[in-house]
Amino acid sequence: MEKGKKRLTDNAALQSFIASVVCILGGILVGAIVLFVLALFNKDIPIGEAFRGILIVLGGPFSSGSSSDVLFNFGDMLLESTPILMTGLSVAIAFKTGLFNIGAPGQFLMGATGSLLTALSIPTTESTRFWVWLLALLVGMLFGALWGAIPGIFKAVFKVNEVIVCIMCNWIAANAVSWIFYSTGDSFINIAETKTKFIRTTMSNNVATPRLGLNKLFPGSNIDISIFIAALLAILIFILLNKTKLGFELKAGGFNTNAAKYAGMNGKRNTILSMMIAGALAGGGAALWYLNGMNDFLWNTYSSLPTEGFNGIPVALLASNNPIGVIFSSIFLKYIGKGGFNLAGYTQFNEYVSNLIIAVIIYFAGFSKFIRDWLFNKRKKNEIYINAKPVENVKETVHKANDVITQGVSPGITDTPSEGDGAEHMPLEDELSDEMKEGGNG
Amino acid sequence: MVFMLQKTLIYAIPLLIVALAGTFAERSGIINIALDGIMIFGSFIGALTVYLLQKNDLLTDHPQLIFLLAMLAATVAGALFSLLLSFSAIKLRGDQTIGGTALNLLAPAVALFFIKVFFMQDKLVMPKDIGYVILNPGMGPAASVLFDKAYISTYIAIILFVVLSIWMYKTKTGLRLRSCGEHPQAADSVGINVHRMRYLGTTISGALGGLGGYIYIATTAGGTCEGTVAGMGFLAIAIMIFGNWKPLTIALGSLLFGFLKCLSVIYTQLDLNGDGVFSLAQLGLPMYFYNLIPYVTVLIVLAFTSKNSRAPKAEGIPYDKGQR
Numbered sequence: 012m013e014k015g016k017k018r019l020t021d022n023a024a025l026q027s028f029i030a031s032v033v034c035i036l037g038g039i040l041v042g043a044i045v046l047f048v049l050a051l052f053n054k055d056i057p058i059g060e061a062f063r064g065i066l067i068v069l070g071g072p073f074s075s076g077s078s079s080d081v082l083f084n085f086g087d088m089l090l091e092s093t094p095i096l097m098t099g100l101s102v103a104i105a106f107k108t109g110l111f112n113i114g115a116p117g118q119f120l121m122g123a124t125g126s127l128l129t130a131l132s133i134p135t136t137e138s139t140r141f142w143v144w145l146l147a148l149l150v151g152m153l154f155g156a157l158w159g160a161i162p163g164i165f166k167a168v169f170k171v172n173e174v175i176v177c178i179m180c181n182w183i184a185a186n187a188v189s190w191i192f193y194s195t196g197d198s199f200i201n202i203a204e205t206k207t208k209f210i211r212t213t214m215s216n217n218v219a220t221p222r223l224g225l226n227k228l229f230p231g232s233n234i235d236i237s238i239f240i241a242a243l244l245a246i247l248i249f250i251l252l253n254k255t256k257l258g259f260e261l262k263a264g265g266f267n268t269n270a271a272k273y274a275g276m277n278g279k280r281n282t283i284l285s286m287m288i289a290g291a292l293a294g295g296g297a298a299l300w301y302l303n304g305m306n307d308f309l310w311n312t313y314s315s316l317p318t319e320g321f322n323g324i325p326v327a328l329l330a331s332n333n334p335i336g337v338i339f340s341s342i343f344l345k346y347i348g349k350g351g352f353n354l355a356g357y358t359q360f361n362e363y364v365s366n367l368i369i370a371v372i373i374y375f376a377g378f379s380k381f382i383r384d385w386l387f388n389k390r391k392k393n394e395i396y397i398n399a400k401p402v403e404n405v406k407e408t409v410h411k412a413n414d415v416i417t418q419g420v421s422p423g424i425t426d427t428p429s430e431g432d433g434a435e436h437m438p439l440e441d442e443l444s445d446e447m448k449e450g451g452n453g
Numbered sequence: 454m455v456f457m458l459q460k461t462l463i464y465a466i467p468l469l470i471v472a473l474a475g476t477f478a479e480r481s482g483i484i485n486i487a488l489d490g491i492m493i494f495g496s497f498i499g500a501l502t503v504y505l506l507q508k509n510d511l512l513t514d515h516p517q518l519i520f521l522l523a524m525l526a527a528t529v530a531g532a533l534f535s536l537l538l539s540f541s542a543i544k545l546r547g548d549q550t551i552g553g554t555a556l557n558l559l560a561p562a563v564a565l566f567f568i569k570v571f572f573m574q575d576k577l578v579m580p581k582d583i584g585y586v587i588l589n590p591g592m593g594p595a596a597s598v599l600f601d602k603a604y605i606s607t608y609i610a611i612i613l614f615v616v617l618s619i620w621m622y623k624t625k626t627g628l629r630l631r632s633c634g635e636h637p638q639a640a641d642s643v644g645i646n647v648h649r650m651r652y653l654g655t656t657i658s659g660a661l662g663g664l665g666g667y668i669y670i671a672t673t674a675g676g677t678c679e680g681t682v683a684g685m686g687f688l689a690i691a692i693m694i695f696g697n698w699k700p701l702t703i704a705l706g707s708l709l710f711g712f713l714k715c716l717s718v719i720y721t722q723l724d725l726n727g728d729g730v731f732s733l734a735q736l737g738l739p740m741y742f743y744n745l746i747p748y749v750t751v752l753i754v755l756a757f758t759s760k761n762s763r764a765p766k767a768e769g770i771p772y773d774k775g776q777r
Contacts, residue, residue, distance in 0.1 A: 049570065111550060113687070165752070171759045174486075175691040178684075179748040186748075190741035313744055316684065325558060328551050361569040366562035374537070374555035378547030 027331065030383040031376070038372030042068065042364055049360070056359050064358045068365060071346035074353045079230065084353075086229025088345045090303065093237040094119070096341035097296025098323025100245055101159075101289040103332040107252060108285035109265030114162055114177030115293040116320025117184035118155040122294025123301050123308055123317075124188050125154030130213040130302060131199055144218050148298045155294015156287040158184060163286030167279035173286070181320075185313050192310035200310060209307035219304025233306075237299040242338050244292065249334040261285050293320065325373050344369060457712075458598045460719055462607055465711025467492075467669035470610045471689035472696060472703045473617060474661035478535075479698060480621065481654025482634040482647075484769045486553030487538050488662045489686025490560035494534045495663025496670040497564035499527035500678035503579045517587075517605055524606060524667055531663015532656050534560070539655035543648050546771035561680040568680065579676040606668045613661070618700035630654050634765035637772045647772045662686070695751055697762055713747035 046061040067074040072084035098115045105112035130147035133139075162176040192199055192210060201211045213219060220235035228234075252258040263271040264281045272278050296319065301308050326344060330336030351365025375382065471488055478485035485491075502523040512518050538556055541547040568577050589601045599607075621627040632640040633650040641647050669682050692710060696703030716723075720743050721734040733743075 045566075053570075165756065169756045169759045170762070171755045172694050172762070172764070175694045175755065176752065178687045178691045179752050182684075183745055183748045183752075186741045186744045190739060190745075193739055193741065313741060314683065324554050328554060359570075361566060363562050363566035363569060366558060367566055370555050370558035370562050373551060373558060374541065377541050377549075377551035377555055378545040381545040381547060 026383050026387050027379070029386065030379045031329075031331075033382055033386070034372050034375035034379055037375045038368045038370075039065070039069065041371040042368035045367065046360060046364065060358055060360075064354055064360050064364070067354045067357060068347060068350035068368065070350055070353070072349040072353075074350060074357075076353075076357075082229045083231035084349050086225070086232025086234035088342070088349050089229075089238045090232060090234045091348075092342045092345045093241045094296040094300040094319040095322045095326050095344060096238070096241045096245065096337060097299065098293045098320055099326025099330065099337040099341050100241075100248055100323075100334055101292035101296070102323040102327035103330065103334060103337055104248055104252070104261075104292065105285060105289040106327060106332045107265050108261045108281065109268065110162075110166070110173050110282065110285060110289075112159070112162075112177060112286065112289045112293075113174055113321075113324070114159065114180050115289075115323045116316035117177070117181035118158045118290040118293035119297040119317050119320040120184045120188045120312065121158040121290075122151040122155035122297035124191060125294065126151030126298035127199065127210050127213065127301055127308060128191075130218040131211060131216050133216075135217050140217050141221075143216075144213075144220065144302060147213070147218060147302055148295065151298025151302075152291040152295040155297070156291035158294070159286045159288075159290015160283060163283035166286070167282040181316055185316055189311050189313040201307075206307065208309055208311060210310050212304055212307065213302055214304035218302065220299065220302050233303055235303050237303065240299060241296070244295070245334045245338050248288075248292075252334065257284075293323065296323075325369060328373055328376055331376075331379075455594050455597055455601075457715060457719060457723065459602055460715040461708065461712045462598070463604075463672050463711075464714045465707045466607050466610045467665045467673055467685060468689050468692050468707040468710060469614060469704060470661050470668065471665035471686060472692040472707055473614055473700060474658040474665060475690050475693040476658075476696075476698055476700065476703065477617070477621070477630075477654045477661065478658035479693070479765050479768045480631045480634040481651045482637060482765060482767045482770070482772065483539065483542050483651055483655050483658075484549040484553065485535075485538065485655065485658050485662075486550055486690065487535070487556035487686075488658075488689055489682060489684065490553075490557035491531045491534055491659050491662035492666025492669060492682045492686045493560040493564055493680060495527035495531040495666035496678050496682060497560070497568070497577070497680070498530035498663070499523040499667030500577050500579055500670065500676075502526040504577060520605060520671070523671070524609065524664055527667035528660045528664040531666065532660035534663065535655050535659020538659070539652050542655070542771065543651050546773070549769055549771075557686075564678065565680040568678070576677050576679040579671070579678075604668075604672050606672060610664075610668060613664075614700070614704065617657070617661075621700070626653075631765075633772075634767055637767050638776060641772075641774065651772065665689070691751065694762070694764075695755065698765060710747050710751065713750060717743035717746060 043061070043065045046064050047058070050056040050058050050061040072088050073081055075081045075084045098119060101115050101118065102112050126147040129150040130143060133143050133146070135143050158180060161180050162173045165171040165176040166173045199210050200207060201209045220237050220240075222235050225234045225236065226232060250258075252262060260271065260276045260281050261284070263274065263276060264278050264285075268278060271281075297317075300306055300319070322344065326337055326341045329340035329343070347365045347368055348362075351362035354360050354364055355362040471492060474491075475485050475488055500523070503519055506512055506519050506522065512522075534556070537559075538549070538552050541552040542549045565575065569575060587600070587603045587605065589597065589603075592601055621631065629640065629645045630650050630653060632645065633647050633654070637647045640650070666682055666686075669685055670676065670678050674683070688710075689707075692706045693703060695710075696706040717740065720740075721731060723733050724731055
């Protein structure tokens with residue numbers, strides 16, 4: 012490193028950005044290959060159709076045809092990005108704390124219930140409707156936070172793996188929510204003939220997220236300012252994680268539980284708090300979605316979980332759990348999704364191509380570190396091994412190599428920290444020379 | 454009672470086999486969060502096999518053979534699909550949670566994409582009257598639990614479960630596989646090929662997951678492949694953790710869960726003491742209450758038993774020779 016010029020590509024942030032771009036291109040490439048192979052083997056679909064198809068997917072809402080359709084779809088894209096932005100934040104902050112919040116669907120359902128019950132049961136006047144809206148949003152977040160607290164408490168107090176508690180809580184929420192609306196009967200359920208599966212929209216009580224003229228900018232779309240509220244929350248979470256003591260403690264607990272404990276941090280409190288914040292975000296996502304005033308909530312949901320909850324996971328992963336990145340990854344997912352729907356409308360392919368592309372992108376993101384090393388760090392890797400002086404300095408070299416390697420280990424879904432058994436390393440001359448060979452070849 | 458136990462088995466068998474699938478991956482050190490996706494992929498290939506065989510009028514007189522072939526296809530498909538996970542997790546040392554999540558997204562996308570392209574609809578329905586069900590009316594109550602209204606998949610799953618559990622605990626390879634999930638560095642130092650063991654564990658896991666996925670849609674879900682297994686893969690992961698990564702407790706866990714799950718479906722037809730009064734139905738509780746019981750029970754049991762819980766130590770951590 013010291014010798015030679017410092018290259019632009021040595022910048023770590025730039026490297027991970029380029030690696031992300033490579034992942035995205037890879038996903039698109041695989042999607043294109045699938046379309047072309049299908050067109051090759053299917054006589055009904057001309058090859059040109061595949062080429063046109065991939066362009067439509069990449070165009071997202073812009074490939075919607077007429078300019079009014081483009082505006083409408085663009086507005087809807089931003090609107091639909093909001094809930095997955097929020098669940099993405101929820102999953103990301105939990106990941107940062109070393110927890111896998113697969114319970115976002117349940118927290119989402121609870122948030123929807125809390126906000127709908129509030130927004131529909133308080134009568135409004137012109138002057139109070141904003142305050143009812145705000146209260147409903149906060150109650151939705153509170154419901155989510157309380158639901159998120161359950162896996163947090165189980166993890167902190169009983170040391171139960173949060174994944175299993177989250178999965179159980181999802182299904183408990185699905186049934187509990189159905190039960191709540193089943194028992195309250197007609198007071199909340201939409202009585203219109205074709206809509207009895209749904210809860211009344213909050214618009215029926217004149218409660219709705221302010222539009223601020225956005226619906227005039229994107230005619231036909233129900234877009235409101237929720238995407239900006241969600242983006243603001245993402246920035247707040249970013250500040251919380253990176254600029255505050257609490258954020259530092261949360262991250263420290265995720266990085267190394269034992270070290271955080273040793274440094275005097277209250278791990279149990281932080282686990283519960285992290286899950287509550289995560290739950291509040293997921294619940295808030297649901298509140299923002301249903302407080303739009305035009306979105307129907309399927310109340311008898313005992314046998315299905317909301318996809319918005321699960322989609323938080325790819326959103327967070329695509330952004331490497333960076334709260335600011337979550338804003339862009341959530342919009343990107345919906346962008347490709349809109350492209351998929353246009354694809355179904357205009358070609359013989361269907362909308363599932365966009366899901367396929369997203370899945371492949373996430374797959375590549377799983378080994379983005381490998382991609383990064385492969386693109387940029389070949390030289391560095393060699394230097395570490397080649398500059399080492401194996402005979403006198405074996406131990407030190409092994410430690411150095413360890414440091415380099417362990418930096419990349421991200422928290423998995425269980426709380427088994429990687430064993431820091433530095434003192435027990437044997438002088439491994441054979442091993443080291445193997446590594447040197449590998450490094451030399453690479 | 455017999456009816457109830459039969460139903461219990463139908464719910465418990467997919468859970469049992471998929472939870473064992475998870476155990477094989479995790480005991481070798483790979484977190485297989487992709488089980489849901491693997492199940493979906495297996496169920497899709499299995500359903501496709503049945504469809505293709507029937508369309509070409511093959512084996513029409515041998516429904517059980519069609520069923521077996523579909524199970525075989527699902528098993529192979531699951532194993533191949535899981536290679537995506539093991540390649541990323543073992544060879545490329547990728548993050549196993551992300552890789553698994555990707556597979557969970559990929560499987561329904563692939564299944565639905567091709568179903569829609571080829572069948573112009575969102576689901577692939579297998580004809581129900583094909584006669585997979587083995588009917589043996591008139592047996593004693595004890596025997597009819599296992600042999601009347603049964604599926605051949607139940608026997609296969611139970612045999613596989615027993616054989617593979619014994620294999621994992623009583624053979625040299627099984628021991629080696631488990632050691633790679635606990636302390637791969639130590640395993641490597643005595644000459645065990647950690648990467649090969651982890652590939653083995655994940656591939657067995659994928660095979661069982663694919664099989665479980667097909668059994669689920671063929672028996673529990675009524676023969677429709679819609680690109681989903683209703684979160685069964687995640688439930689199986691929960692059962693695996695619940696069962697403490699040990700086959701015997703997993704078996705008990707999935708039977709308990711299957712029993713409670715079946716209770717929530719049949720409680721209205723349940724006559725507890727045979728006096729013709731459906732006592733549970735008369736309590737007037739909505740079905741949501743019974744639906745909640747299995748999940749709440751799992752949480753309560755976990756709260757009391759979690760002290761003994763022990764995950765494989767090295768799961769989720771890519772193996773690195775340099776860390777020895």
